[in-house]
Amino acid sequence: MRRLVAHPLFWPLAALALLLVANGLFNPGFLALQWRDGHLYGNLVDIANRAAPLALVSLGMTMVIAVRGLDISVGAVLAIAATVAAWTIARLQAGGAGGLLPLFAAIGAALGAAALCGLWNGLLVVKAGMQPIVATLILMVAGRGLAQLISDGQILTIYYAPYAFLGNGFLFGVPFALFVVAAVFTALQLLLGRTALGLFVRAIGHNPLAAHMAGVRARAITPALYVFCGASAGLAGLLVSSNVASADANNAGQMLELDAILAVALGGSALTGGRFSLAGSLIGALIIQALTTTIYSIGVPSQVNLVVKALLVATVLLLQAPRFHLQMQALLRRASLLRRAPAKQP
Amino acid sequence: MSTAAAAATLRMRMARRARDPAALSLAATIALFVLMSLIGGVLYDGFLAPQVFLNLLIDNAFLLVIAVGMTFVILTGGIDLSVGAVVAFTTVLLASLVERHGWHPLAAMLLALAAGTCFGTVMGLMIQRYRLQPFVVTLAGMFLARGAATLISVDSIGINHGFQTALAGLRLPVIGAASLSIGAVAALVVVVVGAVVARGTQFGRTVYAIGGSEHSAALMGLPVSSTLVRVYALSGFCAALAGVLYSVYTLSGYSLHATGLELDAIAAVVIGGTLLTGGSGQVLGTLFGVLVLGLIQTLIAFDGTLSSWWTRIVIGALLLLFCLLQRLLVRRK
């Protein structure tokens, strides 16, 4: 039992389970899964599906935070990718292209643009030596402007059936988006586990100077992680725009950076770098989505969501703070002393 | 002292000052402002009219107030992402109290100011006591304030109270027919008070000292911990005051007011020459930072053919420019 509790994923999983079970108690049908028309339906599937874009971004954010970085431009990058995809499809369709060409061109263009955004961030951090929050602030401010420049300020609607599959399609009865998340997660997990990348990332995050002196080339690894973060936001942009069959440069991915950071923190990664958990971040994203769904389903005004998230962040932060630990320990000790003290008196 | 010697001293002093990154940055901002004004004057008729420039202040009064608070936060090396949300919360609180609960606007304003200050204080305590990163704490604050605003009211509430509309209509004549709104006057007062506090009080100087070296500041016997908390309280107060001005300006309260305003405030502070790493910058610079941001919008409005999104792109580009400039200046030192 003690070992179970000590596992880093215990608390995030427990929180998620608690949320789902509580929902199940209030609303007996909540946990039910149905097989209809060859598709799996149910609230759980819904939560996972809706969490997919956030999950992807959280994976990227986890890697950046692991090397003591931060990317607050992910929301803007998502909007750029979505717009680029929609624009590419419209352009190719206007040119008379048919079949699957527009689909692959859109995916390629959107991911390319998003990766470029990540590279820009990475170079500002590593080459120009800016603080990550400042470096990515620039793209956060300008990014939506760039997206609007591409879309000419319009919400681009996508009239192209194959593209809808990304965000709405089912594969083996399960939403396709879940396969995308699973694929990225597995690939990343393998990359980190099977190559030495995981070791290097943790070494840089824990002690950049010692890693440098041991020959780890952080100046090459760090930009690559920003590129990955950008690309994962781009992938999320594809899912989002496909899901609603449009790209809104102004509102797509609004506040996403905050949710992603929250997911990383909820998943048990240290916001100061070094210690990270990809699975934890996925669970964090699921918690956030489950929370949103819960609030909708129990009929509380959806605005409570923000307040709950805020309190969650505050709690997680305090639990991670060493000083808070010390204070709590001192309090507990004093409490136990007080309890014992009367017993000592004759 | 002979004139020659005096001139030499002056030259030396100016040479030294030229090496001061803060002064250089401020000079660059003012030069940018003048240059943009001149370009506007050449390109568009009626651009150099006094009212155009007074409108910069009128339309950006709330941004200016927030940016002054943000300047202090950034001078300590911190950041406050909650200010936009606090503005929204304040407008909703005011509108709700006045329109739905029959409060006098003045009383509601005082309460809102107190609420904003308390809110900032709590965030400051979390940052100072538990050594939490400012950006995450104030991020949580942003969620909380927006959430609280929507809890009070999801829909926009119009304010029709006579006092409030009277405030909104008040104009202070400046030159000829040109005039300033009450909000703009308040913002200018905030700038002046901010500049005096930053330069002439122990609190202000401690803010700078913390930004230079928190460790040294503590060794010099400066009240580091209380100053850190008070900086966030000040920023909370400024955000609430900006919310009050916003509600006078728009005569409404809405939880989606001022989204992304914190980014504009940070951009204004940086473009105004304050170092994001803390310790160097001036409140006066922030005034010009806000004016530059306003001028970009005015230029785009005067042009009429440029789309609004160019504002964001230009602000982003300026941000990049000034960040790189700061890196260069710091490195050269």
Added chain:
Amino acid sequence: MSAEVLRAEGLGKRFGATVALDGAGLTLRAGEIHALMGQNGAGKSTLIKLLTGVESPDVGQIVLDGRVIAPATPLQAQHEGISTVYQEVNLCPNLSVAENLYAGRYPRHRWSGLIDRTKMRADARALLAGLHLQIDVDQLLGSYPVAVQQMVAIARALGVSARVLILDEPTSSLDQNEVRELFAVMRRLREGGMAILFVTHFLDQVYAVSDRITVLRNGAPVGEYLTAELPQSALVMAMVGREVATSVAREQTHAAPSDAPFVLEARGLALRGALEPIDLGVRAGEVLGLGGLLGSGRTEFARLLFGLDRADAGELRVAGEAVELHDPADAIALGLALCPEERKTEGIVAGLSVRENIVLALQARSGWWRALSPARQQALAREFVALLGIKALDIETPVGALSGGNQQKVVLARWLATTPRLLILDEPTRGIDIAARQEIMNEILRLARQGMAVLFISAELEELTRLSDRIVVLRDRRKAGELPAGSDGGQVLELIAGNT
């Protein structure tokens, strides 16, 4: 004899298992400059931390003007009248000189309560004039050279009416002229009746300015001497210990072939402000000792060899070929290895396990794509844990949980795992216990016998003479001389002290 101002008696302090200070004491008198001398790890910095309230003593007391004081913070110590000026000036570089002098006790306008800048400026000028320093007090402190900043720090200490002024390594980053000016100020303060404690590692400076010397060794007091009555060689002897001067050279000379090829050769290698041009070569199978006091350029040299800093003159050859190193990774690819002096910040990655720390450099060299198999990693880790006697629960224990000696062994293991051609050891035995020290030294000798070249940097003569085939001594960022195998501690001492 002048009046006693401060007396510290029987101060003891331990950090965990290490005894940093054991019964140390010191007496400062009004109008005297008192030098505190000792090797690295002798306890100087701990003693100063106790006097200035950074740490509290476990035992012993500090008496100031006949009153026992126990400062808990540097600020309290300042209020008691003990001011300290550190090598890295503890002021705010982004504030003006005047503000740095008056921060926390600003003169105020009578009516507004605002800071009276006019008065502050005038006061600052007057205060600095007392030190014969004429500078623009409105300028940012950071725009002045370190020497001026130090003067300002001293002026601030005087401004808070200090009784005792502690100068901790104030001359390390000053040039000759600046040192002279600092001494002039110190003498003036002495005439004014100030008690000054001067900590430095430059022997000539001690003789130039101090009246009295207290020497510490291994945390314990060796003695208090009048400077005028203590010859320089006797001072060095007191610092390093009498026995080493007669310590014999290395017992088991394995006769390093003096015609073996150079693994690494520096020709006129230099970096402005850190190292004057230096010629030095290390042969295969040789342990080359590099001696010298702190600040003599030892660590700076190692950093150049390892690509951490870029030399601005001269040439570096590895295995006969001229190379340019931009990054430690380049040096590692060439078969170099460096055990850094700062174990905690530059050596271990505390959050990673023993295994991960050991394989880190080898893995970094083979590239991110070709990961060592888990089996290989475990085998490597086990091999070195056994070889060096690393005491850890298992190889998955975080290194941060190990003792200092074991952490040092992990760093050593990391480099041995790369089977380097040249191993640079910068103070590898600093702060670790005797048993671990012995084990590390034995391993170094064994590897040298197998053909590895070793550059062994140490301030401890005993170690240096016992391990090295050849000893090069640095002094004042220059090569002071070279000694063959079989030299004894006394000869090294003479070179270090510059008695030639």
